[in-house]
Amino acid sequence: MTTAVRASAFTEPDRPKGPLIRFVTTGGSYVDVTGHGEHAEDNRWNCLGCGDASARPEQGYLFRIRPEANDHATACRAIPLT
16 A cells, blocks of 8 residues: 655755754744854854845844844745745
8 A cells, every 4th residue: 555645845955054043934934043153253044035134244143143033034924935
């Protein structure tokens, strides 16, 4: 007996190099936070749905980036195009 497997409309893309956090957007895409961690200032976020990204990567401490990325993921309705 063969069982059909239903494919999901959206598949999780490969994770970036240096991942810290991944948020799922309202539209089903992802916002990745990358960098060197809590005490580094080179952390940034990037939305894989709409292409938006951190506005101030030179001030990319994780305590600033995390809520910005989460807020963007909550508001973004862009769907993955691939």
